[in-house]
Amino acid sequence: MELTNISSNTSPCWLLRTESIVILADCCLDFSSLIYSRHHHKTCPPRVLVPNVHQYVDLYEIDVIIVSNYHTFAGLPWMSKSWKEKDWGGVIYCTLPTLEFTKIYVQEIGLYMEEVENELRNSELTDKPLGNMPGEKMVEQEQVDACFSYVKTINYGEPIDLFGIASVIAHSSGFCIGSCNWMIEIYDKKIAYICDHTSLKTHASRVDTKALKDSDILILNGLKSCPGFSPDRSVNDACATLDETVKRGGSVMFPVYPTGVMLDLLEIFIDYLAQMGRGHIPFYFISPIAKAALAHAQIYPEALSEAKKEKASLPQFPFDHDLAIEKGKLKIYEDTNEGLSAIFRGPAVFFGGHPSMELGLARKLGKDWANNPKNKFIVTECGFQNNTFAGRLNVKHAPVDTRMTTTGAKLMVQELKPKELVICQAILHTHPKLRESVIPPRIFHPGKTHDFSSFKTYRDVKMDVSAASKVTLQPTPGRPDVCVGPISGTLNISNGQFRFTTDYEGTSNIEQKLWGAMTVEGLAKQLRLDGFKNIKVKGRKIMLDGGFVQLGTQSTHIHHDSNSVRRKILLSCRKTLTP
Amino acid sequence: MPDIRIVPLGAGQDVGRSCILVSIGNKNVMFDCGMHMGYQDARRFPDFNYITGGDQTTLTPHIDAVIISHFHLDHCGALPYMSEQVGYEGPIYMTMPTKVICPILLEDFRKVVTKRSAGAETNFFTSEMIKNCMRKVEIVGLHQVINVDDELSIKAYYAGHVLGAAMFKITVGDESVLYTGDFNMTPDRHLGAAWADRCKPTVLISESTYATTIRDSKRSRERDFLKKIHRCVENGGKVLIPVFALGRAQELCILLEQYWDRMKLNVPVYFTAGLAEKATNYYKLFVNWTNEKIKSSFVERNLFDFKYIKAFQKEIHMNQSGPQVCFATPGMLHAGMSLEIFQNWCTDEKNCIIMPGYCVAGTVGHRLLHGERHFKFNGVNVTSRIKVEYMSFSAHADAKGIMQIIKMTEPKNVMFVHGEAAKMEFLAKKVQKDMGLPCFTPANGETVNISCPPQIKVKIESDLARKIMKRSLNRAAFHAALVNDGNELELLHPDVAMKKLKVKQHHFQMNTSVNLPEGNSTPEQIIVSLRLLIKTYIDGSLMEKWVPVGNMMNSIELASPDMSQTISIVAEKLKTFDTFGNHKSERVLKVTWPLSVDDEIGILLSRLSKEFALVVPR
Known part of the structure; x- marks a missing residue:
């Protein structure tokens, strides 16, 4: 069993390969190229980086892809072209909310990138052809849809059998609606796969850590990317900056992803301003997918926290967004062209994409507000470090990253007691102390493969007593405590469980090897027992109707012109042979 | 291995008061806990004395889990009575919509009963009891496997019927029981169709409201x-x-x-x-x-x-x-x-x-x-x-739908509840006849015992399992060695077993002769034409990759692709006498091959004996 770290950064992308199954876990988009583009290539259309999975495996060979949350899904649509060409038979497994939020997330990025590209094309500044940036442009909608057509949605705690060779099961990771960790079982080895795990209280259902215990390998991903910031302090900072800014008559924009922690923040900030007596300040969520993003947040009550479940059972919407819309406190717009210029004069609070501030509403406001120090951007998403916004005075960096700290991760490793711990090398930049974990981690540099093939693994086969009774076991001369006997039949698999049945049909054209020795007398007796008539023994030869059997020490010749009789004789021999 | 015992306390040959007790080994599960619309006395609820045996204990020691299939009162109406008045502290499982809607219906039911009786019903469950009862409920997601304890697990499937309705499978060891609750196999205007995987339950307990109706x-x-x-x-x-x-x-x-x-x-x-x-x-x-x-x-x-x-x-x-x-x-x-x-x-x-x-x-x-x-x-x-x-508009599966769920899940036994006796009897006969499955229709209080043959567990190295399964997706024939080392049984490849146990292989050679039609050609001439015929087999699929070796005049030797096996065909002319004592020359092909290619030879011989008559020179 080989494990490869495909990712060049902390965003997970792992390839797990055995002779009989190839599993890809997660595939994120990397937005660092967007920022690079702004600084270095002003005339280049925006590009994103996609993990080079095809460098490590023929995409067609992948049997199963498991996806932990909407972030880690977004890199997959780039592969669907090769899949479609070769009529790929694989499956992508994720929860239903992950699928739906990925659709929203990918659609938003696609529209944003297209918008900038069109703008550059139409711009009078560049009559030259547009430059080329490293990275990928957005794939066609057709390809995106094709990618989603490979998805089979699953629930938390739903075991998925993979061809009887392996199984995967998703467990809540507490990070966002539908996010999960995985327990992968290959043969009888357990691999726990953790991605974007949080034990803090969020809107999502509580993390299920217990299910990840006692694994042979623990692959640990998605720790906090801004270790200096606690979520509580960041929220407080953001609240303070928000209040200060609107007090001075300025506007605030939160450049966010369309779901995840923003669902909480929207509630928190609306509440906060109301508490501060500024309930009249309007909130806007402006994105082509704003409506769908908020609507979808409300319809997975099973995947939400206890408090939100409680609200759903009343029945009320789990999030207060719809209530805020009803009360006119929150307004939703698809794009900035809906005659919104008036509201941008503020003071108002805006939510919208994109956290890199290179796309969408954030990009537009970034230009408009460049000369207006009254207005502020508060970046609450993580993955965009402070230095990204260097030189931009009106940007406040207050990342609300609920994922595990180094200490949390070390404690969890201690609790889960895996036999091996696997991390990617990039994670050590932000969490160097992970090296000191109770179980010394095996560190994977980008592109590194390790072979865990020292595993010898077993599966259970069940058989009925009646099937077992047809097998005769005999002690071996070397080890009288060990018995052996030939067994023939059919191995069946259903729901991941092997079962043995003694239907002899179909076994005849399969290589058969027998062992041991027998005496002439022994075989003659068995043949008589099995219904052969006119048995005569002549030396080492047994005569029977229509043929004979010639016995050597380690070989026996069966002479008969009938297929079925020869087979019957062979069965008698099987019973007579002793090791 | 555990046997299965099933007894309906309600919904046996009846509609209403659904409550089916299932025991697999020493695990006891109650499917549904409903009220009966037709009664206003004690008969409106299932008779829980049956479980406790009439003594004063609560149900807690007797029941490991209670499962409610959906929010209709004939499936959940007795729940607060059972858990709060008779007494049950164990877990109650429902889907989230059922958990949310069920208490509203219970409260509604409570109001109707207490108002109607105008105070006479002093011992009916209270609003507080409904609340306490609902606190014992744990939510089950579709397809999520919940381990009630180390042995008992449950899994829910979509049932259609009403919002949140589910079918439930319980598993103990190798045995499982799938209970459909009320289900609908055809999507309607606002709900989807019931679905379950081919989970092969030991018993499928199906509702049969519309056992003799079609869509x-x-x-x-x-x-x-x-x-x-x-x-x-x-x-x-x-x-x-x-x-x-x-x-x-x-x-x-x-x-x-x-x-x-x-x-x-x-x-x-x-x-x-x-x-x-x-x-x-x-x-x-x-x-x-x-x-x-x-x-x-x-x-x-x-x-x-x-x-x-x-x-x-x-x-x-x-x-x-x-x-x-x-x-x-x-x-x-x-x-x-x-x-x-x-x-x-x-x-x-x-x-x-x-x-x-x-x-x-x-x-x-x-x-x-x-x-x-x-x-x-x-x-x-x-x-x-x-x-x-x-007009009744309840959404139940019809006869076709019931047959469909049986085909979909492939149970070993079928049981009908939640229907009229005559109708379910009719369908039970059909199931027995058309599908050859044992089919039960117990009345309330009548126990059905299903014995489950014990299973033996054998381990197999994953690599060997994979090699065997390579030939097929879900079933493949094989020969192997079964080894018992005193602790456990293991399936081994014969080579591995022989090496491990220091046992020698015993080779088998199979021999047969094929009589050729009468004629005068010599064995050498026969072999020449036979070589041509066999070449067509090798070029075709019959003996693909076999290699002719040696160059004898009166015999052909073929080696398997890896040269480990050989087949030999020798042509002989025998002088015999016919029944009248006249000389007769009989021509025979003697064929010898090892056991491991047994069947290939069988096919080859039957081809040879048919085709050879056409090519062999007289």
Whole structure:
């Protein structure tokens, strides 16, 4: 069993390969190229980086892809072209909310990138052809849809059998609606796969850590990317900056992803301003997918926290967004062209994409507000470090990253007691102390493969007593405590469980090897027992109707012109042979 | 391995009071805990004394898990009585929509009973008990496997029927029981069709409400329903449809909406407010439990935001002249707006009331359905002249659907509950005959024992399993060695077993002769033509990759692709005598091959004996 770290950064992308199954876990988009583009290539259309999975495996060979949350899904649509060409038979497994939020997330990025590209094309500044940036442009909608057509949605705690060779099961990771960790079982080895795990209280259902215990390998991903910031302090900072800014008559924009922690923040900030007596300040969520993003947040009550479940059972919407819309406190717009210029004069609070501030509403406001120090951007998403916004005075960096700290991760490793711990090398930049974990981690540099093939693994086969009774076991001369006997039949698999049945049909054209020795007398007796008539023994030869059997020490010749009789004789021999 | 024991405390050859006890080994599970609509005495609840044996203990030590399939009262109506009054502290499992909606129905039921008895029912469960009972409920997601303890696990499947309805599978060791609850195999206007994987349960316990009905009758019933409404409003009448706010009401509303749209009708349609709005919210929150069509459009347009059906405003609409249709809660006319509307409309013979569901005995709805026409409301005697129609719209699988779930899940045994004795008997015979499956239809209190043959566990190295399965997706034949080292059994490749146990291989050579047609050609001539024939086998698929070796005049040797096996064919001329003592020359092919290529030779020989007559020179 080989494990490869495909990712060049902390965003997970792992390839797990055995002779009989190839599993890809997660595939994120990397937005660092967007920022690079702004600084270095002003005339280049925006590009994103996609993990080079095809460098490590023929995409067609992948049997199963498991996806932990909407972030880690977004890199997959780039592969669907090769899949479609070769009529790929694989499956992508994720929860239903992950699928739906990925659709929203990918659609938003696609529209944003297209918008900038069109703008550059139409711009009078560049009559030259547009430059080329490293990275990928957005794939066609057709390809995106094709990618989603490979998805089979699953629930938390739903075991998925993979061809009887392996199984995967998703467990809540507490990070966002539908996010999960995985327990992968290959043969009888357990691999726990953790991605974007949080034990803090969020809107999502509580993390299920217990299910990840006692694994042979623990692959640990998605720790906090801004270790200096606690979520509580960041929220407080953001609240303070928000209040200060609107007090001075300025506007605030939160450049966010369309779901995840923003669902909480929207509630928190609306509440906060109301508490501060500024309930009249309007909130806007402006994105082509704003409506769908908020609507979808409300319809997975099973995947939400206890408090939100409680609200759903009343029945009320789990999030207060719809209530805020009803009360006119929150307004939703698809794009900035809906005659919104008036509201941008503020003071108002805006939510919208994109956290890199290179796309969408954030990009537009970034230009408009460049000369207006009254207005502020508060970046609450993580993955965009402070230095990204260097030189931009009106940007406040207050990342609300609920994922595990180094200490949390070390404690969890201690609790889960895996036999091996696997991390990617990039994670050590932000969490160097992970090296000191109770179980010394095996560190994977980008592109590194390790072979865990020292595993010898077993599966259970069940058989009925009646099937077992047809097998005769005999002690071996070397080890009288060990018995052996030939067994023939059919191995069946259903729901991941092997079962043995003694239907002899179909076994005849399969290589058969027998062992041991027998005496002439022994075989003659068995043949008589099995219904052969006119048995005569002549030396080492047994005569029977229509043929004979010639016995050597380690070989026996069966002479008969009938297929079925020869087979019957062979069965008698099987019973007579002793090791 | 554990045997399975099943006894229905309710719903055995009956509809109502569903409660089925299943024991697998020493694990005991209660499927559903319902009330019976037909009784007002102790018989309305299952007889839990059966479980405790009549002594004063609670149910907790006797039951490991209680599972509720959906929110209908005949499946959950006895739950607070069971858990709070008889006493049960263990876990109760439901889907989230069921958990949310169930207490509303229980509270409604409680109000009807205590109001009807006017204080006589002193020992009925209280609102507090409903709350306490619901605290014991744990939510089960679809397909999520929940381990109740180390041995017992449960898994839920989508059942259609009503919002949140589920079928449940319980597993202990190798044995499992799948209970369908109430289910529907055809998607309707707001719910999807029931689905389960090929989980091969030891027993499938299926409802059988419509055991002898087929689907078409549902369509005609809907047509009938629409026709009756249309006729009534055409004549200027008002139509009252008392409904429970959740469930079939939504289905009927969608049905009516679409009819109104198609027929371009402008007669007003109303739904009494309150619970109705709440109900719509449940459908919005649990949109993932509805069908694909509703799910796919919910962001833009919620199908439950109706175009024609408006909120009923008592002051304006109650006595508004002209025709109208009104869906009103509650469904049994025992109180509230539906009863108030009934009082106002029932004296006019132009009007019509359609009862689309069951009514508990003692309610106005129940009395009306049983032919009563004289009522006393607030001390005033009223004679009802309104036209009364009863139509059942519950969404159950029909006979075809029941057969479908059996085929889908491939159980080893089938049991029917929740139906009429004669009807389920008919279907049971059909299942036995058509599918060859044992089929049980126990009455309440009657125990069915199903013995499960013990299983033996053998381990196999994954690599060997994979090599065997390489030939096929789900089943493959093999020969191996079974080794018992005193602790466990293991399947080994014969080579591995022989090496490990220092046992020598025993080779087998198979020999047969094929008689050739009479003629004078020599063995050498026969071999020449035989070589040509065999070459066509090697070029074709019959003996692909076999290699001719050696160059003997009167024999052919073929080696297997890896040279480990050889087949030899020798042509011989034998001098024999016929029955009259005359000389006769018989020509024979003697074929020898090792055991491992046994079947290939069988095929080859049967081909040879047919084809050789054509090619061999006389």
